Amino acid sequence: MSSIDRVRIMVLGDSGVGKTSFVHLASHNEPIKSPSWTIGCSVEVKLHEFKEGTKEQKTFFVEFWDVGGSNNHRNTRQVFYNPCHGAILVHDLTNRKSEENLQKWLTELLNREAANGDANLSGVSSDSEDLDVENLLGANSLMPILLVGTKLDQVDDKRSNSVNKSSRNRYNSEEILLDCRQARYLAAGTSNAVKLSRFYDKVIENSLYDRRKNDRFGTNTVAPIFSTKFYSPHQD
Numbered sequence: 660m661s662s663i664d665r666v667r668i669m670v671l672g673d674s675g676v677g678k679t680s681f682v683h684l685a686s687h688n689e690p691i692k693s694p695s696w697t698i699g700c701s702v703e704v705k706l707h708e709f710k711e712g713t714k715e716q717k718t719f720f721v722e723f724w725d726v727g728g729s730n731n732h733r734n735t736r737q738v739f740y741n742p743c744h745g746a747i748l749v750h751d752l753t754n755r756k757s758e759e760n761l762q763k764w765l766t767e768l769l770n771r772e773a774a775n776g777d778a779n780l781s782g783v784s785s786d787s788e789d790l791d792v793e794n795l796l797g798a799n800s801l802m803p804i805l806l807v808g809t810k811l812d813q814v815d816d817k818r819s820n821s822v823n824k825s826s827r828n829r830y831n832s833e834e835i836l837l838d839c840r841q842a843r844y845l846a847a848g849t850s851n852a853v854k855l856s857r858f859y860d861k862v863i864e865n866s867l868y869d870r871r872k873n874d875r876f877g878t879n880t881v882a883p884i885f886s887t888k889f890y891s892p893h894q895d
């Protein structure tokens with residue numbers, strides 16, 4: 660039996676925005692019953708058909724690396740950021756600050772990539788706090804980003820009209836708005852499910868690009884890890 664390749668997606672956002680709830684729904688097609696507070700990092704895996712329906716169709720494992728959103732884990736979670744083939748940025752639609760903070764999350768991730776010498780991020784200082792994310796993503800980076808807005812059920816009607824209209828955003832990515840406790844938001848055939856599938860395809864393309872680059876330059880790749888949980892030695 661041939662082995663199945665895998666890709667890693669980092670799932671980032673403030674504590675309590677719904678990262679674990681979203682990942683569970685995306686990987687199991689049903690809502691999580693009682694999400695627990697993520698300490699360190701938790702990994703979920705799902706199978707995805709890359710370029711389904713074409714001659715290039717191939718099965719991949721998609722790994723969701725859900726890192727705890729607490730600031731206390733800032734240093735420990737950096738070890739999980741490499742390799743990274745795509746990122747899901749999660750914010751709570753009822754909490755504007757959580758959306759503003761996504762830039763910080765992406766900066767933390769991209770700084771880590773830069774520190775690891777990713778050619779796409781050349782010129783980025785590894786300790787820079789003020790990374791120009793829009794510029795960087797717009798011109799140079801191939802890393803696919805998906806924006807996820809949770810707790811749509813708690814947004815009042817007036818705001819709901821305006822949030823529903825947003826599709827393109829500053830990260831130039833697609834966006835999914837949902838209630839993570841309702842399976843219908845990611846049900847097969849919905850526009851959200853199509854967006855997710857397209858996003859996984861882009862992530863896989865990015866990993867294939869990485870692999871070709873590594874083969875050419877002989878860079879080491881990190882051993883893959885299966886569905887498991889990692890715990891930080893420091894709890895809050």
Ligand SMILES: Nc1nc2c(ncn2[C@@H]2O[C@H](COP(=O)(O)OP(=O)(O)OP(=O)(O)O)[C@@H](O)[C@H]2O)c(=O)[nH]1
Pocket residue numbers: 672673674675676677678679680681694695696697698726727728729809810811812813837838839840
């Ligand atoms: N009403 C509503 N509640 C949600 C939604 N998504 C998540 N929640 C709730 O928000 C709380 C936090 O959700 P989690 O999925 O644990 O959030 P997290 O981002 O993983 O949090 P950390 O583990 O602290 O990083 C839980 O009580 C969830 O049930 C949603 O779309 N609607």
